[in-house]
Amino acid sequence: MVAVSTPYVAGFLAFREVPVLVEAVRRLQQEEPALQPQVLLVDGNGLLHPRGFGVACHLGVLTGLPCIGVAKNLLQVDGLVKDELHREQIRSLRREGDTFPLTGSSGSILGMVLRSSKNSSRPLYISVGHKVCLETAVRVVRSCCRYRIPEPIRQVRQQRSRGRPAVQGC
Numbered sequence: 001m002v003a004v005s006t007p008y009v010a011g012f013l014a015f016r017e018v019p020v021l022v023e024a025v026r027r028l029q030q031e032e033p034a035l036q037p038q039v040l041l042v043d044g045n046g047l048l049h050p051r052g053f054g055v056a057c058h059l060g061v062l063t064g065l066p067c068i069g070v071a072k073n074l075l076q077v078d079g080l081v082k083d084e085l086h087r088e089q090i091r092s093l094r095r096e097g098d099t100f101p102l103t104g105s106s107g108s109i110l111g112m113v114l115r116s117s118k119n120s121s122r123p124l125y126i127s128v129g130h131k132v133c134l135e136t137a138v139r140v141v142r143s144c145c146r147y148r149i150p151e152p153i154r155q156v157r158q159q160r161s162r163g164r165p166a167v168q169g170c
Contacts, residue, residue, distance in 0.1 A: 011050050014058035025063045037065060039132065039140055043153045045069040046129035048102065048111035050077045060130020067129030068137040069111070070150055074125055078104025089113070090123055097142055112138050120148035 006016040028035060045054030046069030060067030074082055080102055089100050093115035102111040102125070111127035112134055126138050144150035149157070 013044055014053075014055040017044075017055060018058045018062060021059050022062050025059075025065065039066040039068060040129075041068050041070050041141065041144065041150050041152050042129060043070060043156075045071050045075060045125070046111075046127035048075060048077065048125060048127035050075060054127070054129070056127065056129025064131075066131040068132055068140060069125075069127040069129050070141055070153060071125040071127070072122070072149075074102075078106050078108065078110060080104055080110065090121070093121075093123060099138060109134065114138055114141060116142065116145040116150070117148045122148060124148070124150075 004016055004020060008016055025037070025040075028037070040056075040059060040063070042056040042059055044056055046056035046060075046067065048054065048069060048071065049057075054069055056067040056069035059065075074080060074086070076082075080086075090113065092098075093100070093113070096115060096118040098115045099112050101109045102113060104110050111125055113123045114126050115121070116124050124141065126134070126141050128134050128137055132140075141150050144152060147154060
């Protein structure tokens with residue numbers, strides 16, 4: 001298990017978690033050079049963040065790897081809110097793979113809402129982290145979803161709940 005000494009502060013998740021993740025990527029690159037990741041799925045946000053630079057952006061910049069932010073909840077940023085209009089848009093996601101863009105008050109598309117599973121009406125919030133466009137990010141996340149949560153993130157969460165380290169040796 002990895003001990004994280006920095007406290008959680010809303011909006012500053014990257015400062016708590018990214019050092020551990022960067023170290024895990026570095027160790028993987030050194031100890032298993034044949035297992036180089038092509039993309040990292042991050043349980044958090046990328047550009048869909050109050051400062052426009054969430055944990056997926058931080059991790060991508062520091063590792064040089066493509067990163068995608070996959071969040072379970074909408075952060076209220078650039079006029080985006082979980083109001084009745086947003087709830088209606090979520091209800092319009094009828095089938096697995098249905099999406100709609102998250103357009104802020106500024107007119108910028110900050111991410112995409114995805115119904116990732118036919119068995120879950122709760123969407124995911126996908127955002128660009130680093131070196132990937134939004135369309136590719138959505139396609140990658142969709143391809144990893146057997147259930148609501150993309151399988152790589154789901155597997156890490158299951159290992160954590162069993163008390164196993166998510167990264168071997170940590």
